[in-house]
Amino acid sequence: MSDAKIIDGKAFAQNVRARVAKQVQDLKDYNNVTPGLAVVLVGEDPASQVYVRNKVKQTEECGMKSLEYRRDPDISEQELLTLVYGLNENPEVNGILVQLPLPDHISEDKVIAAIAPEKDVDGFHVINTGLLATGSEDAMVPCTPLGCLMMLKDFYGGDLTGKRAVVVGRSNIVGKPMGALLLNESCTVTTVHSRTQDIEEECRRADILVAAVGRPEMIKKEWIKPGAAVIDVGINRIEKEDGKTKLVGDVAFDEVKEVCGAITPVPGGVGPMTIACLLANTVTAACRQHKIEEPKVD
Numbered sequence: 001m002s003d004a005k006i007i008d009g010k011a012f013a014q015n016v017r018a019r020v021a022k023q024v025q026d027l028k029d030y031n032n033v034t035p036g037l038a039v040v041l042v043g044e045d046p047a048s049q050v051y052v053r054n055k056v057k058q059t060e061e062c063g064m065k066s067l068e069y070r071r072d073p074d075i076s077e078q079e080l081l082t083l084v085y086g087l088n089e090n091p092e093v094n095g096i097l098v099q100l101p102l103p104d105h106i107s108e109d110k111v112i113a114a115i116a117p118e119k120d121v122d123g124f125h126v127i128n129t130g131l132l133a134t135g136s137e138d139a140m141v142p143c144t145p146l147g148c149l150m151m152l153k154d155f156y157g158g159d160l161t162g163k164r165a166v167v168v169g170r171s172n173i174v175g176k177p178m179g180a181l182l183l184n185e186s187c188t189v190t191t192v193h194s195r196t197q198d199i200e201e202e203c204r205r206a207d208i209l210v211a212a213v214g215r216p217e218m219i220k221k222e223w224i225k226p227g228a229a230v231i232d233v234g235i236n237r238i239e240k241e242d243g244k245t246k247l248v249g250d251v252a253f254d255e256v257k258e259v260c261g262a263i264t265p266v267p268g269g270v271g272p273m274t275i276a277c278l279l280a281n282t283v284t285a286a287c288r289q290h291k292i293e294e295p296k297v298d
């Protein structure tokens, strides 16, 4: 079998950002609106710092306003909630992202619930979760699953109807919304997790396999149906023999690419698309808040 298509998430994301930048220009020119994204980062986790820096940079490159709120890890839950309430009221802010995870003394559920659903560009609020689950177009869709779906639709020429999809992982931020999105696309969806009896067997049936587990290179060649599309959400930092660290996904890329039809690499796959979709969601949120139609660009 010929080698798999390596899906270039970085290039894909660049295209999405170029479209977002055009939309932002239109909004400025015709509606006098500049979308604004507020990112809240609590604590000093180095990986989170990198993501937040990338988000801020790319938000500005697309012509949007970026507001950054860094807080010490000992901030109280109440203080963080007060910050969120203020952002809900701030007309310059169309999107709010509170970087997860939060320190243990703060309830993530409470903070997510405090975000105004129309500004919830992560799509984590139960209102948006419910809208997605009921197939409503009004949902703010979580960025990572949305990015995965865009790449899958591109690979399949737009239609996923009837495909067998297996999602590995059932977190609220990736696995569950990914399953809901694929179901809305008329896939036959199976979600597997740490209590699944025979994961390997389930995975082998998949035309579409989405891995969101957080276990380095867990998914092996033998688990893959020949020709399947494999989307690797995992971001795992592992130590190499020389003591340096490197990023690997949840899929054993080098061996899996010999059997699958398409695969996303790590890095350069889902990660860049997540940020691009965040920017796209911010434009959507701004348009809805201003009650204007989203600019159509090619």
Ligand SMILES: NC(=O)C1=CN([C@@H]2O[C@H](COP(=O)(O)OP(=O)(O)OC[C@H]3O[C@@H](n4cnc5c(N)ncnc54)[C@H](OP(=O)(O)O)[C@@H]3O)[C@@H](O)[C@H]2O)C=CC1
Pocket (backbone or CB within 6 Å): 144, 168, 169, 170, 171, 172, 173, 174, 175, 192, 193, 194, 195, 199, 212, 213, 214, 215, 233, 234, 235, 236, 270, 271, 274
């Ligand atoms: N590229 C990107 O943009 C993003 C990447 N990520 C990455 O994706 C990965 C998953 O993230 P997230 O969903 O937040 O992770 P969570 O830790 O919240 O969820 C992991 C899921 O995987 C399941 N799981 C864990 N171990 C196994 C196992 N051995 N066999 C089967 N299932 C297992 C868990 O099952 P159970 O529920 O039974 O415990 C759980 O449902 C991480 O590597 C994360 O860094 C996350 C967000 C964005």
Ligand SMILES: Nc1nc(=O)c2c([nH]1)NC[C@@H]1CN(c3ccc(C(=O)N[C@@H](CCC(=O)O)C(=O)O)cc3)C=[N+]21
Pocket (backbone or CB within 6 Å): 050, 051, 054, 097, 098, 099, 100, 101, 122, 143, 144, 235, 247, 266, 267, 268, 269, 270, 271, 272, 274, 275
């Ligand atoms: N409220 C919230 N929303 C999130 O969307 C969110 C979050 N919290 N917490 C953490 C996870 C993780 N996440 C990533 C985003 C981009 C890359 C990314 O761009 N990765 C690059 C590599 C970056 C590197 O080198 O470290 C790549 O895969 O090519 C990765 C991971 C968003 N998350």
